[in-house]
Amino acid sequence: MALFLNNVAFSSTHKPLLRSTPSISNPKQNLQISQKLTFSLAESVSSATLVALLSASLFFVHPALAFKGGGPYGQGVTRGQDLSGKDFSGKTLIKQDFKTSxxxxxxxxxxxxxxASFFxxxxxxxxxxxxxxxSADFSLANVxxxxxxxxxxxxxxxxxxxxFKGSTITGADFTDVPLREDQREYLCKVADGVNPTTGNATRETLLCN
Known part of the structure; x- marks a missing residue:
C-alpha cells in the first residue's frame, strides 16, 4: 500500500515513489500561445520604430515652420537659419533661440x-x-x-x-538696457516719442541729456 503526499508516493517499505504527471498536448492551445507571442513581438517592434521616427523628425524641421508655437514650446529650429523675410508677427516666441540666424x-x-536670443x-x-x-539678447547683433x-x-x-544705425526707435523703451556711451549718444540723436505700453518717454529711458 502506498501513501501520496505532494505528488510523492511512499510505500509500506518507506521507499519514495515519484508520481508521474501526465503531459498535456493541445495543438489548438499551443497555436493560440504562439499567435499571442507573435502579436506581442510585432507590437513591440512597431512601438520602437514609431518612437525612432518621431525622435528623428525633431531634427529635420523645415525653417519655414520653425516659428510655430514659439520658444521652448515649439518644435522648430530657428538657430543658425536663414529666415529672411519670414513672418513672425504676433507670435509668442518666449525664449526663442535665433542665435546667428x-x-x-x-x-x-x-x-x-x-x-529671446538674437545673439x-x-x-x-x-x-x-x-x-x-x-530681457532679449541682442549681443553682437546687427540691428x-x-x-x-x-x-x-x-x-x-x-x-x-x-x-542700431539707421533704426527707428520712436516710442521704444530702453529702460535698464546697458548701452555703451557711443551707442547711447547715437540713439539720443534720433530718440522721440512715448512707449504706449509702459508710458515711458524714449529719451528718458535712454538717459539722454
Missing amino acids: ILRQANFKGAKLLG DADLTGADLSDADLR TKVNLSNANLEGALVTGNTS
Missing part, C-alpha cells in the same frame, strides 16, 4: 519675444515694432535699419558691437 526683413511686429544675428531691415523684447517703434526693450542685452 539671418533675419533680414523678417516681420516680428507685435511678437512676444521675452528672453550675433543679422536683423537688418527687420520689423520689431510693438514687440515685447524684455541696422530696424523698426523698433513702440517696442519694449526693458532689460535687453546689447553688449559687444551691436549696431
